[in-house]
Amino acid sequence: MLSLRGIKKRYEGQWLLNGVDLDVSEGELLCLLGESGSGKSTLLRITAGLEETEAGRVFWNCQDITDLQPNERCFGLMFQDYALFPHRTVAQNVAFGLRMKGLPRHEVEQKVTEALKTIHMASFADRQVTELSGGEQQRVALARALAPDPHLLMLDEPLGALDHTLRVSLIHELRRILHGSGKPAIYVTHDREEAFAIADRLAVLHEGHIMQTGAPELLFKKPVNAWLASFLGLGNLIKAMSAPPNTAAVTFGCFTFAESINLPEKSACALLFRPKDLLINAQPLGAVNTFDAKVIDSVFMGDYWQVNLRVQGLDLEAHSGQPHPAGTSVTVTIPPEKIQVLPQ
Amino acid sequence: MDTLNAQIGASPAKTHKRAGWRTFLLWVLPVAFLLYFFYQPLAAIFKLVFSPGFKAGWQLFTPAAVARIFFFTFYQAALSTLLTLLVGLPAAYVFAKFDFPGRKGLNLLSLIPFILPTVVVASAFNTLMGPRGWINLGMMALFKLSDPPLKLLNSLPAVLLAHVFYNSSIVIRMVGSALGRLNPRLTEAARSLGASNRQAIKEITFPLLKPTVIGAALLVFLFDFTSFGVIMMLGGPRYATIEVEIYTQTMQRLNLPVAGLLTLIQLVFTLLLTFLYNRIKHPKYGKAAVSSEAQNLKKPRGFREKALIWVVAVVIVLLIAMPLLSLVSRSVFTLDAARGERGAVSTGFSLRYYQELFINRTGSLFYIPPIEAIRNSVSYSLATVLISTVIGVITSYALANPSMLSRHLEPFIMLPLGASAITLGLGYLIVFNRPPWNNPSFSLLIPIAHSLVALPLVIRVLLPAIRGIPSNLRQAASVLGANRVQVFLQVDLPILLRALLASVVFAFTISLGEFGAASFLASPLKPTIPVAIFRFISQPGALNYGQALAMSTILMLTCAAGTVLIGRIRLPGEELY
Numbered sequence: 001m002l003s004l005r006g007i008k009k010r011y012e013g014q015w016l017l018n019g020v021d022l023d024v025s026e027g028e029l030l031c032l033l034g035e036s037g038s039g040k041s042t043l044l045r046i047t048a049g050l051e052e053t054e055a056g057r058v059f060w061n062c063q064d065i066t067d068l069q070p071n072e073r074c075f076g077l078m079f080q081d082y083a084l085f086p087h088r089t090v091a092q093n094v095a096f097g098l099r100m101k102g103l104p105r106h107e108v109e110q111k112v113t114e115a116l117k118t119i120h121m122a123s124f125a126d127r128q129v130t131e132l133s134g135g136e137q138q139r140v141a142l143a144r145a146l147a148p149d150p151h152l153l154m155l156d157e158p159l160g161a162l163d164h165t166l167r168v169s170l171i172h173e174l175r176r177i178l179h180g181s182g183k184p185a186i187y188v189t190h191d192r193e194e195a196f197a198i199a200d201r202l203a204v205l206h207e208g209h210i211m212q213t214g215a216p217e218l219l220f221k222k223p224v225n226a227w228l229a230s231f232l233g234l235g236n237l238i239k240a241m242s243a244p245p246n247t248a249a250v251t252f253g254c255f256t257f258a259e260s261i262n263l264p265e266k267s268a269c270a271l272l273f274r275p276k277d278l279l280i281n282a283q284p285l286g287a288v289n290t291f292d293a294k295v296i297d298s299v300f301m302g303d304y305w306q307v308n309l310r311v312q313g314l315d316l317e318a319h320s321g322q323p324h325p326a327g328t329s330v331t332v333t334i335p336p337e338k339i340q341v342l343p344q
Numbered sequence: 345m346d347t348l349n350a351q352i353g354a355s356p357a358k359t360h361k362r363a364g365w366r367t368f369l370l371w372v373l374p375v376a377f378l379l380y381f382f383y384q385p386l387a388a389i390f391k392l393v394f395s396p397g398f399k400a401g402w403q404l405f406t407p408a409a410v411a412r413i414f415f416f417t418f419y420q421a422a423l424s425t426l427l428t429l430l431v432g433l434p435a436a437y438v439f440a441k442f443d444f445p446g447r448k449g450l451n452l453l454s455l456i457p458f459i460l461p462t463v464v465v466a467s468a469f470n471t472l473m474g475p476r477g478w479i480n481l482g483m484m485a486l487f488k489l490s491d492p493p494l495k496l497l498n499s500l501p502a503v504l505l506a507h508v509f510y511n512s513s514i515v516i517r518m519v520g521s522a523l524g525r526l527n528p529r530l531t532e533a534a535r536s537l538g539a540s541n542r543q544a545i546k547e548i549t550f551p552l553l554k555p556t557v558i559g560a561a562l563l564v565f566l567f568d569f570t571s572f573g574v575i576m577m578l579g580g581p582r583y584a585t586i587e588v589e590i591y592t593q594t595m596q597r598l599n600l601p602v603a604g605l606l607t608l609i610q611l612v613f614t615l616l617l618t619f620l621y622n623r624i625k626h627p628k629y630g631k632a633a634v635s636s637e638a639q640n641l642k643k644p645r646g647f648r649e650k651a652l653i654w655v656v657a658v659v660i661v662l663l664i665a666m667p668l669l670s671l672v673s674r675s676v677f678t679l680d681a682a683r684g685e686r687g688a689v690s691t692g693f694s695l696r697y698y699q700e701l702f703i704n705r706t707g708s709l710f711y712i713p714p715i716e717a718i719r720n721s722v723s724y725s726l727a728t729v730l731i732s733t734v735i736g737v738i739t740s741y742a743l744a745n746p747s748m749l750s751r752h753l754e755p756f757i758m759l760p761l762g763a764s765a766i767t768l769g770l771g772y773l774i775v776f777n778r779p780p781w782n783n784p785s786f787s788l789l790i791p792i793a794h795s796l797v798a799l800p801l802v803i804r805v806l807l808p809a810i811r812g813i814p815s816n817l818r819q820a821a822s823v824l825g826a827n828r829v830q831v832f833l834q835v836d837l838p839i840l841l842r843a844l845l846a847s848v849v850f851a852f853t854i855s856l857g858e859f860g861a862a863s864f865l866a867s868p869l870k871p872t873i874p875v876a877i878f879r880f881i882s883q884p885g886a887l888n889y890g891q892a893l894a895m896s897t898i899l900m901l902t903c904a905a906g907t908v909l910i911g912r913i914r915l916p917g918e919e920l921y
Contacts, residue, residue: 050532
């Protein structure tokens with residue numbers, strides 16, 4: 001299906017995209033995740049044909065489409081600000097792509113009605129788009145992009161302009177519509193919760209490259225480096241210096257791992273362990289990976305207590321079955337098999 | 345509870361409070377000025393048309409002739425507008441969309457004509473296509489002809505060319521800025537939905553720009569319809585428009601009633617156009633159609649985009665740069681002998697025409713050196729600056745005050761602003777043809793007429809600036825103990841300084857280049873620069889021609905300098921249309 005190979009683009013002299021490779025397979029919902037300014041939107045625009053790539057090619061079903069005009073690609077694109085045509089009604093907006101395909105009028109009308117029904121906005125057909133709320137605009141933009149039956153759908157931060165409550169309620173509807181359409185889609189976002197909630201597969205764009213790609217569980221379980229773990233918010237990260245075969249030094253002591261690490265002596269790395277794996281008062285001081293800590297506070301989160309701790313000036317987070325009073329001294333233990341060692 | 349209700353009930357009335365005596369005082373001077381110097385002459389023209397003397401006038405001028413002149417005026421204006429759009433729209437598109445080398449310079453060049461006085465434009469085209477212009481000189485030298493082969497002067501094409509030269513800058517500026525503000529995502533969305541570039545322009549760009557394009561077209565039509573100097577100097581006697589015919593009837597036939605009738609027709613028509621212009625609906629699309637980010641220029645790709653840029657660039661250079669360069673170069677190029685000169689004449693580069701500005705030769709008409717005209721114009725312009733600034737500041741303050749009185753008086757103030765300089769000229773000739781007004785050594789009427797012409801721009805510069813002064817600054821100053829005068833001096837004035845400077849420069853350059861009113865009101869012994877240029881350029885003799893060109897060049901450079909100065913003063917608030 002879609003293959004991007006070696007895409008390069010400069011922005012104000014700096015490489016924004018520096019050789020990006022990416023594939024989207026049939027019926028797959030790929031989520032392109034990255035910080036704002038990482039070039040996600042630019043990559044979408046290059047795929048759509050709205051911007052030229054400085055190097056590399058774009059393929060669709062093994063055909064090189066790099067030099068095709070945007071209207072010759074049959075790719076749908078939904079903009080972050082929706083870009084609804086302000087001088088057209090809701091129905092006319094949705095009909096635009098169908099008219100451009102040259103469909104006869106009755107067919108256009110029929111498809112518009114269907115499209116508005118799937119987004120539950122049939123009664124809005126003759127409304128001006130400028131009168132719609134943000135959530136309604138978002139749905140019309142989605143219907144407009146889907147109506148001409150594009151080969152591929154691209155969504156650029158489709159929920160970015162909406163407030164949090166609306167996002168939560170819309171994301172499931174979006175997931176339903178996208179999976180229902182059966183079309184391959186690229187979904188661009190900087191919000192990892194949104195990405196985990198919607199994606200079949202994730203691709204993280206950082207410093208001009210795809211840093212890692214895979215199913216959400218894979219990225220969650222096996223992030224390739226410390227930056228990615230921190231970007232995805234996977235848990236406690238501590239800077240360390242490796243001491244093979246299976247130990248590493250940190251500012252307040254030494255960690256021991258269950259498996260030997262694959263790093264040279266004294267190389268900078270990071271230790272990742274999840275809050276639920278951090279045990280409080282489980283071992284006496286002196287046991288493996290056990291340190292002195294001070295409780296800062298305990299926050300009730302429903303299923304667990306989030307206990308914020310400080311170990312020699314370093315903040316750590318633990319999930320615990322019970323609260324611990326602020327200011328008390330405790331011991332924390334991280335079982336050796338629960339620690340991941342990541343390159344910096 | 346009762347007090348709360350009372351407060352709620354009282355608050356809407358506050359926005360349209362009844363005018364206090366201070367607001368009333370503010371209105372006295374502008375209203376008196378307009379009554380005396382605009383409405384009185386206008387009433388006199390009305391009276392004249394319906395006076396018994398009118399019958400005598402009709403015998404010399406038939407309704408068929410009036411109709412013919414009206415239709416010609418309409419025809420040339422429509423044709424000029426069409427051609428202007430043909431040049432201006434593609435240029436606006438190119439400047440708003442593409443990044444190419446020379447874009448800035450070309451864009452600046454395309455905006456120059458708007459600030460040039462009509463006489464300068466007419467002289468510039470004369471030096472290019474006139475009997476003594478470069479093209480004819482070149483062809484005569486090349487083919488050894490004794491007469492100029494190209495007879496473009498005194499023809500419709502010359503008028504049309506000058507009108508396109510003049511007004512394409514309006515189209516480029518208005519449409520270009522609207523296009524630049526248009527959200528580029530809209531056309532991109534259309535492209536990704538399967539629209540070709542042409543379809544995207546037709547379906548999205550053009551409908552969204554339509555109000556702006558219609559507005560620009562109406563404005564251009566209004567300017568072409570009321571164009572005076574260009575037609576006087578390039579159209580010749582055969583191509584009289586209403587304005588030119590008013591001049592002819594007044595100054596040559598002394599048939600004031602017919603001139604009055606033509607003035608009324610003209611006034612009604614321009615009011616109608618102004619009304620239409622103000623009626624254009626600008627739909628409020630809000631954020632949807634406007635892009636917040638910086639203008640997104642793209643490099644041209646493909647043959648067609650490059651070709652479009654080349655065509656626009658060539659047309660702009662040919663249409664705008666050529667006449668201006670031709671004027672400057674011809675003004676420093678001596679070609680043939682001046683009258684009364686003997687012996688061999690050195691042809692080629694010389695600053696002779698500029699030196700002659702200071703010399704009173706008997707060969708010169710009216711026996712005045714051109715430097716006198718420059719001196720006259722400068723003193724008239726300074727008087728205009730004074731009058732228009734005083735009236736403009738007071739009127740703007742009165743308009744900025746949201747009161748019932750302001751609302752009712754606004755149309756009364758704005759109506760004269762659409763009137764043409766010719767109407768003023770004719771009206772003043774009828775009403776003020778007596779001492780002290782017809783003092784031949786300094787006609788106060790000229791700066792007064794020029795002030796009325798300049799007032800719209802002055803008010804448009806000052807009003808947003810005055811409205812933009814945060815009222816809490818004034819309140820803070822008065823709480824700190826400043827009285828009203830001190831508040832004005834310490835708060836308003838420093839904030840308004842830039843806008844005031846801009847309005848002064850506007851008034852000065854407008855007065856310096858104004859031709860219509862001055863051609864009615866300037867006494868033969870005290871011509872202004874444009875009047876002198878008009879007289880000199882139509883006289884035989886190389887020296888007269890050269891002097892006219894030297895004056896035109898000086899006028900052009902002065903106006904250009906004024907515009908650069910205004911551009912440097914960054915104005916707060918709205919655009920100047």
